[in-house]
Amino acid sequence: MGEVEEKTIQDELAVTIQLADRVIKSAEEAESSKAECSEIARQVERLSQKLRSAARLATSTQWLYERPVRRIAADVTKNLDRALTLVRKCKHSGVLRQVFSITTAADFRKVSALLESSTGDLKWLLTIVDPDDINLTLPPIANNDPTLAWVWSYIATIQMGQLRDRVEAANALVLLAHKNDRTKKIVVDEGGIMPLLKLLKEGASADAQIAAANALFHIGNDEERVRSIADAAGVPIIVQVLGESVMRVQVNVANLVARMAEMDSAVREAFARENVTRPLVSLLSVDTVLVLDDPKLKPGKPSISSLVQFNKELAGKSAGHNSYNPSLNSVSSFTSSGGHSSLSVHSSSEGSSRGGHYRKDREVETPELKLKLKVCCAEALWKLSKDSVINSRKITETKGLICLAKIIEKEKGELQYNCLMAVMEIAMVAEQDADLRRAAFKTSSPAAKAVLDQLLRVIQEESSSTMKIPAIKSIGSLARTFPARETRIIGPLVAQLSNSDNEVAIEAAIALGKFVHPENFNRVEHAKAIIEFDGVPPLLRLLRTSERANIYGLILLSYLALHVGNSKALEQTQALSVLDSAIRSGVPQDYKELFARAIHNLNLYQAGVPTHRPSYPP
Known part of the structure; x- marks a missing residue:
């Protein structure tokens, strides 16, 4: 037998409304405890009105957040069942009542309290699914677990609220879940991933994308939750946003890529399928001059065709990907000196309609922000390449090695360290994969020579053991080359x-x-x-x-x-x-x-x- 199809939220509410009508009718037919049954009927009538309001909202709202609606509707149904059982006992009087059942004042008090709680739950529910209604109290259903109600409220706002409210809710979700893995699990279990990915993808504002990326970053601090982000089709969205957004958004998205890649090897492979290394290498090479001993770029003969061909190689084969299709990296200068050809390669990521708009933004960004982006991209490449042949190969195929070598040579601190770690992970993969080793680290390769020169320089000149160790490990991994x-x-x-x-x-x-x-x-x-x-x-x-x-x-x-x-x-x-x-x-x-x-x-x-x-x- 196939799986039973889940009821729509409208059908589920309709069943609960019908149950409420049955309780009212049975209460009106009571022959004993009439006053108590009348009070039950009054409570259920109030409950029924709120159920109908919820049903109307569910019908009129295009993208309703259903988790709390289903949960509270199920709880209301359970309480209405108890009320129906109680009032049905009151349909008989005298000897028959004594034969069939006995009701006490305590029974009515208990059912009345349950119905009052359900009314409070529905009242609160209407406030979170109706953006025009405001209620800062918690529902009775959350008495034992207030976190659940806060999570519901924030997710509902992220999914259905106005833009500014959605941003505030995403940021509040981060504060709520900070250093609390149980809360992060609740966010995932209650369907919080999809609204956050939607907020990230829409690109309504940079602040919204940053808030969404930051929330996903904090939630995705273990393998299971990272897999949940990937299962929600998050990887293509993240790669697309990485390639299309303004720089301050890209910083947060690159951090998210690094976190997800670190947590789950399967997600690393998913990122590889979406070619995430290409925009990362492109962004890492912002304002970086790459000197290449490349026969295709002979000194003194910088023909237009050779420039175009090299540019195509640098951009690679991303045109076949729907999720990310950046334009070719721009070559801003071409000079010859000392027998080398020099290219100034800048990040473009302009394959989308937004690319041209963001290019000017990048030109006026502060050096501090550009450095921060490079640090994040280098860390993402490091985490992606760990134990991943396909990511390591893609990095080397996009001139990533020469870029890493140049940064190791020129930079210090965290950026230099992250690039060294990326080289180390690629080398460790190449140690186990002969094809990658021969393709990326053959001794005649300009990129391999550049990397080796910098590894030796770090070993000989750097005083920090933190820098020396990855350089030493890299050379050890390449010993057979x-x-x-x-x-x-x-x-x-x-x-x-x-x-x-x-x-x-x-x-x-x-x-x-x-x-x-x-x-x-x-x-x-x-x-x-x-x-x-x-x-x-x-x-x-x-x-x-x-x-x-x-x-x-x-x-x-x-x-x-x-x-x-x-x-x-x-x-x-x-x-x-x-x-x-x-x-x-x-x-x-x-x-x-x-x-x-x-x-x-x-x-x-x-x-x-x-x-x-x-x-x-x-």
């Missing part, structure tokens, strides 16, 4: 083994371990380079700093022993003794075989045999 001759990468990583910040030193050891991992084709050459940069002494010192450092340091030392076991540096630093001592003191089971093989290999080249021999095959 570097040829044997690329020794300039090894030196800076070896230098970080002596860093006073233990976490930086550990990450350097982990990254170097990937260069000499058995799956790395150039492992032997990289191992030799580590030895040549005198990496063994600081590595052995690192082993003594912490348990985590000891494990990752021993892994790196074992790989060196396997690949360059005849090295004098390993012999002089007594690496064999260090590994033997480690395996004696007990190491995780996962690494015992690796350490045993390393000891065996060192024994082949070095004089003397350790006193401890593993009891299992090397």
